[in-house]
Amino acid sequence: MSHETIIRGLKDLINAELLSIHPNEHTAHVQRESDRSAIILHASSIETCLVYLLKDKMGHLNGEEIKRLFDFEGPIGSFSNRIRMAHALSLIDRPQKKRIEIIKEMRNAAAHCHGAVSFETEAIRQAVFGLYGRSAETVEEWPGNQTRILFDLFCVNFTSKLTGDDRALSPEEVFSVALNRRAGRQEPSPDK
Numbered sequence: 001m002s003h004e005t006i007i008r009g010l011k012d013l014i015n016a017e018l019l020s021i022h023p024n025e026h027t028a029h030v031q032r033e034s035d036r037s038a039i040i041l042h043a044s045s046i047e048t049c050l051v052y053l054l055k056d057k058m059g060h061l062n063g064e065e066i067k068r069l070f071d072f073e074g075p076i077g078s079f080s081n082r083i084r085m086a087h088a089l090s091l092i093d094r095p096q097k098k099r100i101e102i103i104k105e106m107r108n109a110a111a112h113c114h115g116a117v118s119f120e121t122e123a124i125r126q127a128v129f130g131l132y133g134r135s136a137e138t139v140e141e142w143p144g145n146q147t148r149i150l151f152d153l154f155c156v157n158f159t160s161k162l163t164g165d166d167r168a169l170s171p172e173e174v175f176s177v178a179l180n181r182r183a184g185r186q187e188p189s190p191d192k
Contacts, residue, residue: 029041031152035110035117035124036110036117037110039107042155043110045155049163050079051070053162079107096162119148119151129150131171134175153174
C-alpha cells in the first residue's frame with residue numbers, strides 16, 4: 001500500500017460523519033474509553049457540531065470554498081477559530097462560547113499532557129465544575145468516576161442543545177439531575 005493511500009485512509013477516518021453514528025452507540029463507545037480519551041472524544045463531537053452549524057450558515061458556498069475555509073490552514077480550520085466564528089455569527093451565545101473554550105482546553109490538556117490525566121486531576125475537576133458555573137470547592141468531594149459522569153452528562157446534553165434538540169436541559173438542570181442521581185433520588189425525564 002502506498003504512503004498516499006495510507007494517509008488518505010487515515011484522513012477518511014477523521015472525516016467520518018458523526019451524524020452517521022447512532023447517539024447511543026457513540027455514547028456507549030465513549031463510556032468504554034479512558035478519561036483522557038473521553039475528554040478528547042467529547043470535545044471532538046462538540047467541535048463537529050460547530051462545523052455543522054457554520055457550514056449550514058454558509059450554504060451558498062460551493063465545496064471548494066468550504067474546503068478552503070475549513071482546512072487546517074484555513075481561517076476556520078482550528079477549534080479556536082470555529083468557536084470565535086460561531087460566536088461572531090450568533091450561532092452560540094457568550095456563556096456557550098466560554099463553556100466550549102473550557103472543553104477545548106480540557107482536550108488540549110488531555111492530548112498534550114505527558115503525565116496522567118483523569119477526572120481525579122484537580123485542573124480537570126475544576127474545569128468540569130466550571131462548565132456548570134460552580135467551583136469544585138463549593139461542592140462536596142466527588143470522586144473521579146462521578147465527576148466523569150457529570151462531564152459526560154454535560155457534553156451529551158450540550159451537543160444535543162447545539163444540534164437544536166428542544167429537549168436539551170440547561171447546565172443548571174443537568175447539574176440538578178446529577179446531584180439527585182448522586183443522592184439516589186430519581187429525577188423525572190425531561191420529556192414528561
